[in-house]
């Protein structure tokens with residue numbers, strides 16, 4: 172029997188950029204990022220770089236004719252919904268690309284690539300001057316602070332100067348500018364979006380890593396993918412900056428240099444949801460079979476599992492309605508669902524700020540006997556004291572768990588296997604067991620139970 176085809180019609184985008192033999196930046200980053208967003212990526216190669224995670228060893232610009240032929244091959248065939256430009260290497264290429272995109276009536280995201288993260292130049296000085304012609308046709312231009320300074324003469328050092336640089340780029344004809352804050356010192360990375368609608372800042376805590384190779388390409392491609400799907404500019408930028416944050420935090424440790432951003436991190440995280448929920452279900456089942464009632468606190472027990480790159484409560488699976496005691500043992504009140512736990516989930520997410528390998532947690536009853544039983548575990552048992560909690564943290568709904576996890580980790584020498592919260596008036600004492608794997612969580616929980624029974 173033959174089968175009926177079931178074609179899929181994804182939006183199409185094109186990247187006009189350089190090839191990075193190292194796979195982290197350039198065309199390679201762009202295509203992976205577009206695919207990760209459900210957008211079919213086509214490409215026009217401007218330059219072939221000999222590059223790895225340590226730096227650029229050579230760059231060979233293609234003849235303008237070869238670049239133009241690729242453009243017309245793509246644009247004459249596909250219904251291209253967005254253009255992203257990256258490394259253009261030399262002035263004639265910049266000018267040619269400006270001419271090509273002028274004729275188009277689709278969004279154009281211009282990432283004015285000048286220098287690689289490694290410090291190597293990717294654009295000659297004539298090329299810098301030629302950029303004005305391309306920026307004129309940009310829907311969005313995405314310079315980092317150094318590129319913004321070259322293009323506008325204004326060096327972004329804070330929100331205000333980033334805003335001024337953005338205004339200058341609008342003067343040059345761009346519809347909007349995203350002046351990126353990665354190169355501006357500070358505990359936060361603040362990307363400043365300037366457009367006719369005003370200024371909006373997309374801020375997040377800085378991630379302490381030099382594995383940012385490919386981050387500019389990835390961000391611009393993520394915005395272009397959003398635009399290709401028909402999303403508004405603001406939403407595309409918001410989505411792209413959140414996507415980047417995760418791609419940098421869970422970067423790929425490849426090569427001998429600093430590594431690469433993780434272009435597919437969200438896909439991998441989504442793909443792990445079912446297996447994460449299933450492992451939580453299995454642990455819960457084993458807790459029922461083993462009858463863990465001695466460890467079930469008054470507030471109920473929960474087992475929480477985070478997807479490998481979880482950053483939010485919605486990415487953690489837990490028992491809806493918790494596990495409670497019955498006449499004969501324990502039972503989960505309802506099924507395992509993502510977002511079902513708030514307390515234990517937030518505690519686990521905060522613990523992951525210190526050790527991202529941690530993926531599972533369970534909250535247990537705490538008393539003197541449990542404390543002695545915990546001492547039989549191999550691994551550090553840490554604790555935090557609610558009486559030391561600042562009132563502003565106490566008053567902010569849902570912030571105690573994050574504060575407690577931080578206190579405990581800061582006082583511990585290594586990743587603790589358990590964290591004690593001795594409670595206070597009206598707050599039951601609880602111990603949370605943490606683990607990177609479910610087997611480990613099970614083993615530790617059962618070890619505490621066995622110690623209690625002897």
Ligand SMILES: Cc1ncc(CO)c(N)n1
Pocket residue numbers: 188189190191196197198220222257258284286287288293384385386387388
């Ligand atoms: C090909 C290429 N494009 C862009 C960058 C910017 O990171 C790079 N390193 N290589």
